Amino acid sequence: MNPASSILLRQPDGFNGPKTKSALIKALQKELNKQFNKKLVVDGKWGTKTKTAIVTVEKGAKGNITWILQAALYLEGFNPGSLDSIFGKGTESALSKFQKAKKIIADNKAGKETFTKLFAV
Numbered sequence: 001m002n003p004a005s006s007i008l009l010r011q012p013d014g015f016n017g018p019k020t021k022s023a024l025i026k027a028l029q030k031e032l033n034k035q036f037n038k039k040l041v042v043d044g045k046w047g048t049k050t051k052t053a054i055v056t057v058e059k060g061a062k063g064n065i066t067w068i069l070q071a072a073l074y075l076e077g078f079n080p081g082s083l084d085s086i087f088g089k090g091t092e093s094a095l096s097k098f099q100k101a102k103k104i105i106a107d108n109k110a111g112k113e114t115f116t117k118l119f120a121v
Helices: 003-010 018-036 048-053 064-075 089-101 112-119
Strands: none
Touching: 018 048, 018 064, 018 112, 048 112, 064 089, 064 112, 089 112
């Protein structure tokens, strides 16, 4: 089981409330620190430092950051298929639909703008 998946299994506040979103942000901050040594404070808050630290995730990516992206898309109503940590066709389709719905460039890459739309209050 993906370590980040415990976030949804616990469902901190029912399913898609502020505590669940904060838990996903914490998981993202931990992964950015672990994989890219970003030295973020792991506080579950979407702020300038977290946004600046975001790396672009695109088709073919694998791992916890991809899983967090999949979970966030799912919680926003854009089903990527299985939450398997692999950025494949399902994730690409869900991402494209999300980007179009949020009126951002639908480039099928999850970068700063996409993550901001997923996590900013």
